[in-house]
Amino acid sequence: MKDYFENIxxxxxxKARLxxxxxxxxxxxxxxxxxxxxLQLTDGNLASHLRALEEAAYLLVEKQFVGRKPNTTYQATKTGREAFNEHLNALEQLILNNRK
Amino acid sequence: MKDYFENIxxxxxxKARLxxxxxxxxxxxxxxxxxxxxLQLTDGNLASHLRALEEAAYLLVEKQFVGRKPNTTYQATKTGREAFNEHLNALEQLILNNRK
Structure with a gap:
């Protein structure tokens, strides 16, 4: 398989993580x-994908309270952005190879 | 989410199916x-992905014998090719949207 495939x-x-x-x-x-x-995902499905991305250090999770309500926010880390860009580059190569 | 996301x-x-x-x-x-x-996959892993693609009518499977040895070949169906092209178009849109 071509090199780009390694970078997928x-x-x-x-689909959820994309x-x-x-x-x-x-x-x-x-x-x-x-x-x-x-993304129209269920709570459980979304939570499990977010957890996996957090464990990979691709997301930062911040838990706060807005008044008395808990509010959890998510942010891509630098590592996450870079890794995702590499993934997109690999997908782009795959697309180009399929259209040759 | 944007329309293209539906077409993923x-x-x-x-990665195996891509x-x-x-x-x-x-x-x-x-x-x-x-x-x-x-693709550097194990037998079991590859077989399960091939089965899923066959069940979706994206692959044709043909079992033959070469001498006494069984030989199974795989071919993309017209439906499979069209569906995969649509998927690649959706991924391309996702990539473009991430680079705006």
């Missing part, structure tokens, strides 16, 4: 319910 | 061991 990052392969990272590349800081509405 | 096809989201389809877009007919070597 399994941490980003699912969506999460795409949102966080554009918005600096996003809360759980915004991600949920944008 | 979960049947192709894994790889399988990329090979089958270029080669007309490929046998199991060639796919295995090219």
């Amino acid at each position: 990052n399994k941490a980003f392969e699912s 969506g999460i990272m795409s949102v966080l590349m554009v918005e600096d800081r996003v809360d759980f319910s915004t991600l949920k509405d944008t | 096809n979960k049947a192709f989201e894994s 790889g399988i389809m990329s090979v089958l877009m270029v080669e007309d007919r490929v046998d199991f061991s060639t796919l295995k070597d090219t």
Whole structure:
């Protein structure tokens, strides 16, 4: 397989994670319910993908209170942005190779 | 989420399936061991991804004997090619949106 294939990052392969990272590349800081509405995922599904991305050090999670309500926000780390860009570059190569 | 996101096809989201389809877009007919070597997957892992793509009608499977040895070949269907192209178009949109 071509070299670019190595750079397809399994941490980003699912549609949900592509969506999460795409949102966080554009918005600096996003809360759980915004991600949920944008990506139309269930709480459990979204939470498990966010946890995996956090464990990979691609996301920063911040838990705060807005009044008495807990509010959790997510932010892509520098590592996460760089890794996601590499993944997108690899996908781009894959697309180009399929259109030759 | 943007419209293109709807067109990201979960049947192709894994790295293994992107790889399988990329090979089958270029080669007309490929046998199991060639796919295995090219994609560096285990037998079980490759077999399960191939089965899923076959069940989605994206692949045709042909079992033959070469002498006394069974030989299974895989071919992308017209439906599979079209669906994969749509998926690649959606990924391309995602990439473009991330670079704006």
